[in-house]
Amino acid sequence: MAKIQRALLSVSDKTGLLELAQFLAASKVEMISTGGTFKAIQEAGLPVTYISDVTGFPEILDGRVKTLHPAIHGGLLAIRDSEEHRCQLAEQRIRPIDLVVVNLYPFAATVAKPEVTLEDAIENIDIGGPSMLRSAAKNHHDVTVVVDPADYPVLIKELRANQGQTTLEFRKQCALKVFQTTAAYDSMIFNYFNSKYTPSADGHPELLQLTYHKQQSLRYGENPHQQAAFYVERPILPGTVAAAKQLHGKELSFNNINDANAAIEMVKEFSETAVVAIKHANPCGVGVADTPFSAYQKAFDSDPVSIFGGIVAFNRPVDLRSAEAMSELFLEIVIAPEFAPEAFEVLARKKNLRLLELPELSHASRQKGLDLKKVAGGLLVQDLDLAEVQPSDLKVVTQRQPTENELKELLFGWKVVKHVKSNAIVITKDNGTIGIGPGQTNRVGAVCIAIGQAGEKVKGSCLASDAYFPMPDSVEEAAKAGVTAIIQPGGSIRDQDSITMADRYGMAMVFTGIRHFKH
Numbered sequence: 001m002a003k004i005q006r007a008l009l010s011v012s013d014k015t016g017l018l019e020l021a022q023f024l025a026a027s028k029v030e031m032i033s034t035g036g037t038f039k040a041i042q043e044a045g046l047p048v049t050y051i052s053d054v055t056g057f058p059e060i061l062d063g064r065v066k067t068l069h070p071a072i073h074g075g076l077l078a079i080r081d082s083e084e085h086r087c088q089l090a091e092q093r094i095r096p097i098d099l100v101v102v103n104l105y106p107f108a109a110t111v112a113k114p115e116v117t118l119e120d121a122i123e124n125i126d127i128g129g130p131s132m133l134r135s136a137a138k139n140h141h142d143v144t145v146v147v148d149p150a151d152y153p154v155l156i157k158e159l160r161a162n163q164g165q166t167t168l169e170f171r172k173q174c175a176l177k178v179f180q181t182t183a184a185y186d187s188m189i190f191n192y193f194n195s196k197y198t199p200s201a202d203g204h205p206e207l208l209q210l211t212y213h214k215q216q217s218l219r220y221g222e223n224p225h226q227q228a229a230f231y232v233e234r235p236i237l238p239g240t241v242a243a244a245k246q247l248h249g250k251e252l253s254f255n256n257i258n259d260a261n262a263a264i265e266m267v268k269e270f271s272e273t274a275v276v277a278i279k280h281a282n283p284c285g286v287g288v289a290d291t292p293f294s295a296y297q298k299a300f301d302s303d304p305v306s307i308f309g310g311i312v313a314f315n316r317p318v319d320l321r322s323a324e325a326m327s328e329l330f331l332e333i334v335i336a337p338e339f340a341p342e343a344f345e346v347l348a349r350k351k352n353l354r355l356l357e358l359p360e361l362s363h364a365s366r367q368k369g370l371d372l373k374k375v376a377g378g379l380l381v382q383d384l385d386l387a388e389v390q391p392s393d394l395k396v397v398t399q400r401q402p403t404e405n406e407l408k409e410l411l412f413g414w415k416v417v418k419h420v421k422s423n424a425i426v427i428t429k430d431n432g433t434i435g436i437g438p439g440q441t442n443r444v445g446a447v448c449i450a451i452g453q454a455g456e457k458v459k460g461s462c463l464a465s466d467a468y469f470p471m472p473d474s475v476e477e478a479a480k481a482g483v484t485a486i487i488q489p490g491g492s493i494r495d496q497d498s499i500t501m502a503d504r505y506g507m508a509m510v511f512t513g514i515r516h517f518k519h
């Protein structure tokens with residue numbers, strides 16, 4: 001490529017514009033520019049040509065048409081090596097443009113405003129900008145294009161290193177960034193209009209466009225032979241694993257991020273002080289108490305074996321006592337809205353332990369959204385499971401009513417079981433889990449695992465089941481072990497068999513009418 005001689009600058013975000021313009025002027029590059037950009041460069045005392053002097057046409061329709069002209073697009077799209085293209089340019093008196101610096105109308109920021117009108121949104125759809133970006137990127141063999149003010153210093157460095165030229169490798173990267181930018185920009189516009197105009201009865205668009213930005217490359221995926229990366233939404237959603245700030249410890253792994261997500265989403269379930277211990281994305285211990293330390297103890301006591309190598313999330317600041325207790329263990333991650341300085345000091349003595357700070361871990365910070373499940377060849381989309389039950393939603397189906405204490409316990413277990421992989425059974429006592437049976441292919445198997453884990457403590461406990469009992473066997477096993485009350489959705493054609501079994505043992509059983517499958 002020859003030395004850059006002619007540049008077109010048209011930017012909404014004027015950050016870094018004058019520094020770049022100064023460099024280009026000093027490098028004797030001729031600059032062409034649109035309204036506001038032209039004004040800014042001219043006011044800085046730098047030589048610049050107004051776009052209309054190139055197109056021979058005024059900017060019209062409130063700026064809707066300013067660069068959409070053959071004098072611009074011809075100058076961008078002509079193949080420099082083509083004799084025919086060169087002749088056509090000469091015939092039409094069009095001069096090549098070698099460098100394009102454009103950034104787009106701020107559509108995202110506009111539609112993010114709560115008071116935005118449809119008219120505002122429409123006016124912020126950039127037409128001329130993406131057209132120039134695409135023309136220049138298409139012709140990147142000959143044209144350099146920069147779309148991000150953060151890249152101006154990189155451009156300057158490149159021009160300095162190559163005597164006013166750019167390398168093809170540089171232009172390829174620039175073109176890639178343009179296509180990335182215009183694709184994301186169009187997705188954003190499409191999604192906005194989908195939310196306004198979609199005729200689909202289920203609220204899901206005919207075409208699902210998702211844009212995620214790479215937050216980090218990961219050392220490997222679920223297993224060391226799988227390559228992996230972490231992509232996030234922008235703007236970053238507060239109160240999610242994507243927003244967590246790592247204060248200390250080794251880099252997060254793929255499994256860490258997945259487990260941390262499970263811990264965060266679960267601890268937000270509680271408005272009371274709660275601690276959640278996660279292992280392989282399932283809770284292995286959950287406690288609710290008056291202090292973070294007692295909540296932690298309950299979570300720990302639930303399964304002192306499984307917590308080894310686990311992830312612990314607090315929804316209150318971590319105190320010194322909790323930190324000291326945790327420092328006795330090998331943990332992968334501790335997550336909390338805050339770490340007391342003395343607690344941080346204790347935990348930070350562990351070189352590898354990752355400490356994640358996430359201020360928005362309250363129950364109120366839960367937000368509606370989509371839950372996406374990748375299947376081979378497709379994607380399943382559903383609303384996030386944010387369903388909750390209140391005491392008034394519960395239907396007592398047994399002769400015996402649950403006591404007040406049992407009722408509290410059942411509602412606690414219900415919140416926990418929602419976050420356990422199906423078939424899921426959770427046994428609790430005193431607002432702490434004592435037995436968790438996750439991910440079994442039959443429900444009674446999950447019951448037996450939970451009972452086995454609870455040991456002697458099972459006597460006088462409560463049990464939560466994520467879905468109904470297809471047979472009365474689970475109720476019988478629980479009753480024989482000493483469980484006194486059960487919460488479950490109900491809805492089986494054999495509900496009556498389970499109710500009869502519960503009555504036989506004098507148990508209390510309540511139906512929620514809501515199921516919490518999690519696969």
Ligand SMILES: NC(=O)c1ncn([C@@H]2O[C@H](COP(=O)(O)O)[C@@H](O)[C@H]2O)c1NC=O
Pocket residue numbers: 010011012013033034035036037038063064065066067068102103104105125126127128129130
């Ligand atoms: N209509 C056009 O021909 C046109 N050409 C460039 N733009 C945009 O106008 C903005 C710069 O405008 P100004 O230089 O007037 O501040 C840039 O974001 C650029 O992408 C245009 N605006 C919208 O489509």
